[in-house]
Amino acid sequence: MPEGPSIVILKELVQPYKGKKVTEVTGNSKLPIGRAAGKKVTDFKSWGKHFLICFDDFTFRIHFLLFGSYLINEEKNTTPRLSLKFRQGTLNFYSCSLKILDEDPDTLYDWSADIMSDNWNPEAALEKLIARPEALVCDAVLNQDIFAGAGNIIKNEVLYRTRIHPLSTIGALPSNKLKELIHEVRNYSFDFLEWKKAYVLKKHWLVHTKQICPRCQIPLIREYLGKTNRRTFYCANCQVLYPVA
DNA sequence: CCGGTTGTTCAGCG
DNA sequence: GCGCTGAACAACCG
Numbered sequence A: 001m002p003e004g005p006s007i008v009i010l011k012e013l014v015q016p017y018k019g020k021k022v023t024e025v026t027g028n029s030k031l032p033i034g035r036a037a038g039k040k041v042t043d044f045k046s047w048g049k050h051f052l053i054c055f056d057d058f059t060f061r062i063h064f065l066l067f068g069s070y071l072i073n074e075e076k077n078t079t080p081r082l083s084l085k086f087r088q089g090t091l092n093f094y095s096c097s098l099k100i101l102d103e104d105p106d107t108l109y110d111w112s113a114d115i116m117s118d119n120w121n122p123e124a125a126l127e128k129l130i131a132r133p134e135a136l137v138c139d140a141v142l143n144q145d146i147f148a149g150a151g152n153i154i155k156n157e158v159l160y161r162t163r164i165h166p167l168s169t170i171g172a173l174p175s176n177k178l179k180e181l182i183h184e185v186r187n188y189s190f191d192f193l194e195w196k197k198a199y200v201l202k203k204h205w206l207v208h209t210k211q212i213c214p215r216c217q218i219p220l221i222r223e224y225l226g227k228t229n230r231r232t233f234y235c236a237n238c239q240v241l242y243p244v245a
Numbered sequence B: 001c002c003g004g005t006t007g008t009t010c011a012g013c014g
Numbered sequence C: 001g002c003g004c005t006g007a008a009c010a011a012c013c014g
Helices: A002-011 A124-132 A152-161 A177-199
Strands: A020-027 A043-047 A050-054 A059-063 A069-071 A084-086 A089-094 A097-101 A219-225 A230-232
Touching: A002 A043, A002 A050, A043 A177, A059 A177, A152 A177, A152 A230
Parallel strands: none
Antiparallel strands: A020 A084, A043 A050, A050 A059, A059 A097, A069 A089, A084 A089, A219 A230
8 A cells, every 4th residue: 555656546536525525533543533524625635655635724644654554435344543424425544644734734745755746856856865875775765755655666666677786875876877766766656556556566566576587587686675674676687786896 | 374564653772 | 862773553465
């Protein structure tokens, strides 16, 4: 569920409820979720992995973390963290992190950092990367301040597609390679979106959870790398460790 | 049935 | 105050 493109799919699915009035609020959240009762949803937004349900004076911020899920007009045998009932149907959110934002999301979020946003700004991402020359590229791609919405699958696939070794430092990458990386994070994320919608995402994985490099056929390396210590799949032959020796 | 994870925050420590 | 580590959360797949 969690990566940015999946949140975009959710945002599309809930569009019929935009402008509609919440008739009943339930859930096991300890927050004052009843505030939504009787109010109209003014908008659904997303920023990276955050899903936002906006009302005129506050916003629900939902983060699905690793295990969160949602059901629309369906329920399962556990209590939702948050359930919003409308005359037209029900939105159920399970096992997610819920927060209530009292400020306008526009003042809280840098939309230019959202890899799925129309406001995505690759130049801003480049500046942020250049400011962190010591960072490992495997960590930088997961940095939500730079690539909001990028997750571990996107990281692994993008580093393979751009043939960058995950332990390369940002400062060692030539500027054209950094630009290519930035471009590919967004480009792959939209491939992810289309494949996920078509239920063929896994079929297109080149290295994530894979054993053999599809290009040179040698075994892939699987290691936990970087400060993020996340599972990383890469080909030691095809992916270049910068600086090049 | 167990092991592992598309993620993040926070406590505890040196 | 910092950076680092590990725990906690909690559901589903293979």
